[in-house]
Amino acid sequence: MAAPLPNTQQAMRRRNLSLVLHAVAAHGPLSRAAVAARIGLTRAAVSTLVDELARDGLLVELGPSRPGTVGRPGSALQLNERGPAGLGAEIGVDHLAVCAMDLGRRVRVRAQVESANRDGAPGPVLGRLAELVRRVAAEAEGEGLRPVGLAVAVPGLVARESCVVVRAPNLGWEGVDVGPALREALPGLPLTVDNEANLGALAELWLGGHDPAPRDFVHVSAEIGIGAAVVIDGRLLRGTHGFAGELGHVPVRPEGPECVCGGRGCLEQYAGEEAVLRAGGIPAEQAADGHRAPGSRIALLARRAADGDQKVRRALRGAGAALGIALAGTVNLLDPQKVVLGGALTPLAPWLLPALERELAQRLTDPARPGQDVVTVSRLGSDGPVLGAAGSVVQGVLDDPAALREDGA
Amino acid sequence: MAAPLPNTQQAMRRRNLSLVLHAVAAHGPLSRAAVAARIGLTRAAVSTLVDELARDGLLVELGPSRPGTVGRPGSALQLNERGPAGLGAEIGVDHLAVCAMDLGRRVRVRAQVESANRDGAPGPVLGRLAELVRRVAAEAEGEGLRPVGLAVAVPGLVARESCVVVRAPNLGWEGVDVGPALREALPGLPLTVDNEANLGALAELWLGGHDPAPRDFVHVSAEIGIGAAVVIDGRLLRGTHGFAGELGHVPVRPEGPECVCGGRGCLEQYAGEEAVLRAGGIPAEQAADGHRAPGSRIALLARRAADGDQKVRRALRGAGAALGIALAGTVNLLDPQKVVLGGALTPLAPWLLPALERELAQRLTDPARPGQDVVTVSRLGSDGPVLGAAGSVVQGVLDDPAALREDGA
Structure with a gap:
């Protein structure tokens, strides 16, 4: 991202180039006139900007747009598929x-x-x-x-x-x-x-297939640990030192087991992969045997749960409840539009969700929000x-x- | 706040009027040349904007600035004390x-x-x-x-x-x-x-006497309940429905006492005024007797603690620890620069802080941050x-x- 620009003519032109490009990205193909209508500039101003973007290889013209539109036929603009x-x-x-x-x-x-x-x-x-x-x-x-x-x-x-x-x-x-x-x-x-x-x-924001994409959400993912990202008004909350999102170290039971972070009873101690394997009765050696990669350990849990292994199901219910407790606090504090379960949590969602949503339903203060409406499961899985x-x-x-x-x- | 403006000449002028006004508000009195240097516009452009702001009664000129400055003496600008x-x-x-x-x-x-x-x-x-x-x-x-x-x-x-x-x-x-x-x-x-x-x-941001004011912080206050406000990059996080900041309903002990919100073991059940009065051995009738107003009940607690009442001190330590547990989760999630204790919590801070900071020191994951550096007490008290x-x-x-x-x- 560029540094903030002063309000000079040049800065305004740079911002307007971006507005045109975003309009075509979101709604293209678009004629010059349609772009102008969307961003509130004159058609002449838009044409100059479009010429510049085309010269730089960012936009291409598709040829005359279909007949029947009002005014002289404009050629439709689209992002360059052979550009940056x-x-x-x-x-x-x-x-x-x-x-x-x-x-x-x-x-x-x-x-x-x-x-x-x-x-x-x-x-x-x-x-x-x-x-x-x-x-x-x-x-x-x-x-x-x-x-x-x-x-x-x-x-x-x-x-x-x-x-x-x-x-x-x-x-x-x-x-x-x-x-x-x-x-x-x-x-x-x-x-x-x-x-x-x-x-x-961020992938969820741009490619998650939501319509419309939520602007304020908490994205929870896991690869051994539990991580979260807070998106506010379409932008990542990074935190003062860049360390925001440590949902895994939100205390769930303050006198619970010791955590690697030095605290006690952190979410990770209940919903982290190792904790779930342990609670599911899967010995570390067995989990390691042919399942060294975390993705395959998650797959092992999902397979056992699908096969009806009651101990694994109980372990996932416990993890879901712990996630629900930590997320109830998060939602009460931030009032996001959605909580998205993504990454390695995606395949486990069917067994995590019921307990998670039960905790949310009980603990959310927002009178307008039943717990069931908050959580959604990412379609991107581990590709995010x-x-x-x-x-x-x-x-x-x-x-x-x-x-x-x-x-x- | 005005709605976002399109990038037209008129919108740019409106934004530049604001830039000039903010520069004078933050650093005035300032000459036109000093304003121009600060905001990156030409002196001529700034002069036009200043004339407009002066005509509208927002800025006043103080007469020629002190000699010794380079260039022709400019008159210093200041916000109008008799304006809006x-x-x-x-x-x-x-x-x-x-x-x-x-x-x-x-x-x-x-x-x-x-x-x-x-x-x-x-x-x-x-x-x-x-x-x-x-x-x-x-x-x-x-x-x-x-x-x-x-x-x-x-x-x-x-x-x-x-x-x-x-x-x-x-x-x-x-x-x-x-x-x-x-x-x-x-x-x-x-x-x-x-x-x-x-x-x-917001008062903390503008009038809290911090130098420089933190741009990212969590402000915790209390009047019977416990409320918090999350400020990110100098702006309030309002939440999707306007309900962000319900720190009082972050779970501290998930199987704890029932809360009015329908949940269990919320922070309010440990650090809310009623909980502290109860834990401090102050019967409801006595607290009510001449202390109906929450401010005076807080004053009663502060007085007893100052007088060495061990039961009240223990109650405040418990409340501080509960605040520390909820805030540890908050800080791990948001990585703010500061946590500011304000409002009715201000007079109780001396007895809340030690336990609160102990919990933070133990539970924060940020390796660069000892718990003691995070919390500060507001100087505005209940005027905020x-x-x-x-x-x-x-x-x-x-x-x-x-x-x-x-x-x-």
């Missing part, structure tokens, strides 16, 4: 994923590899990721796209406005700067790093973070297309 | 308060009356309030001020973008529309109604809501001064 593209990457515990997304937020290239990232040194992991990104970028260029930025999703805390992973317990990383290795491998490509729950939430990463690069282009030029002019 | 003014009002459980505030956010007129608002019909309460507002408005006009809006603080839930008090348990109000009575008494004066915790939080109400009207003028003209042009 966003690259998104995800460092999972057991895999690396990369995708390239065009301005219309369609995934055009995608690659994923198994990769034992847990407890290995960060260097080789970042080397493999850089290689994968280079490959996807080259394929995207082969399709006529022009990668303009890379965003990387990591399962951990990232210091605000930096590429430093402060702590990613599931990777065994602490204070790892992801920047140098990726910048060296991909010189000149702007890079951002963000928490996977944050990027998963990598899609949100690429989508955030695209969003940067839509928000300030002029920044793509070297001089910003 | 904001009226703020508060409906407390046992009092009504009204004040008039000038553009520089100085309180110029203030009135407060005892008023048994609890469990009475809303009509007479609103009648008394209208009378008090009329008196303060007349006095403000006597000082050359021009009241341009009224904001009313109420101890309850207010439906978003309305004047309807959905529920104010401490007043015994449900579904009371505050609008008609006040509009009839004060025709033509724009009116807003808001929760007292929200307005108290009425100051925040008047201040919000002033903020509206600073944000869009052109809206004061009837045609907005």
Whole structure:
């Protein structure tokens, strides 16, 4: 995102370029006149802006629009499918994923590899990721796209406005700067790093298939831990230090079991993967046997629950109730439109939801809101973070297309 | 606040008028050149804007600024002390308060009356309030001020973008529309109604004496219940239905005592006034005897604690610990810069803080943040809501001064 601009003519033009692009992205194909009507500028002003965006390869003209529209036939505008593209990457515990997304937020290239990232040194992991990104970028260029930025999703805390992973317990990383290795491998490509729950939430906003997309919601996801992202008015709440969203460490039972964070009775102690495996009577060795990757441990739980394993079902009910208690506090505090269960929680939703919704129904203060209306399950599943990463690069282009030029002019 | 404006020349001028006014409000007296330097516009552009603001009575010129500054001496600009003014009002459980505030956010007129608002019909309460507002408005006009809006603080839930008090348990109000009575008494004066915790939080932002003021914080206050306001990037988080901030109904012990909200073990059951009186061994009758007003019950608790009453001190420690548990979850979720204890909690802070900070220190996940740094005690005490109400009207003028003209042009 560009820094806030002063209210000069040039700044106004930059904002208006973005307004035109957003209008076409949301409602295109659109004629110049339709764009003008939507954003409240004159047709002449819009035409100048459109010419500029077309020259920069962001918009294309589809030829004369269909007859029957009033006035002289205008050619319909659409985002360029062969223009700038966003690259998104995800460092999972057991895999690396990369995708390239065009301005219309369609995934055009995608690659994923198994990769034992847990407890290995960060260097080789970042080397493999850089290689994968280079490959996807080259394929995207082969399709006529022009990668303009890379965003990387990591399962951990990232210091605000930096590429430093402060702590990613599931990777065994602490204070790892992801920047140098990726910048060296991909010189000149702007890079951002963000928490996977944050990027998963943004994916929900742009690609979640909601109509209309909620502007204020809490996105809850899990990969071993429990993470959440708070979206307010369509923007991520990052927090003063970039650490917002630690739903897993909301106290559920203040005198409960000790937590790795130093507290007691945190949500993670009841609804985290390890706690659920334990309560479900699945010994650590058995869970590890062929189910080392968290995704497959979640799949194991889902399969057993589907098969009618009462102990696993009871464990998931307990996790759902704990989620409901923590989320009741969250909803009472923030009054969001929706709570979205995403990521690894998606396949477990059928067994988590009843207890979760029962707690919400009992504990929400909002007189207008029955608990059942609040929670929804993401359709993106575990793809959220990598899609949100690429989508955030695209969003940067839509928000300030002029920044793509070297001089910003 | 005005609706978002399209990016036209006229909209840009309106935004620039606001930028000039905010610059003078934050840093004045300032010369035209200093304003231009601060907001990144040319001196000529600033001069035109200043002339317009002066013509509308928002800015005044103080005469030539002191010598020694570079360039030709410019006359220093300052907010007009005899210009538009904001009226703020508060409906407390046992009092009504009204004040008039000038553009520089100085309180110029203030009135407060005892008023048994609890469990009475809303009509007479609103009648008394209208009378008090009329008196303060007349006095403000006597000082050359021009009241341009009224904001009313109420101890309850207010439906978003309305004047309807959905529920104010401490007043015994449900579904009371505050609008008609006040509009009839004060025709033509724009009116807003808001929760007292929200307005108290805004007062903290503008008048709390922080340097610099935190942009992201949680403001916790109490008048019988426990309310909180979440401020993000200098703006109140209102929530989808306007009900954000119900910290009092964050679960602390999920199997704890039943709460009026229908839940169990909410914070209010441990740190609400009634719970603390009970735990402190103060029978309801004794608390009621000469201490019907919540303010005086709080004073009773503070006095006993100061006198060394061990049972009261223990009760306040318990309340502090419960606050710490609920706030640990809040801070882990939102990562705010500060938690401000305000309102009726201020006089009790010395006995609440140690246990509260102990819980935070143990439960916060942010590795960079020791618990002791998070909490601060408001200097505004119980004046916050009425100051925040008047201040919000002033903020509206600073944000869009052109809206004061009837045609907005």
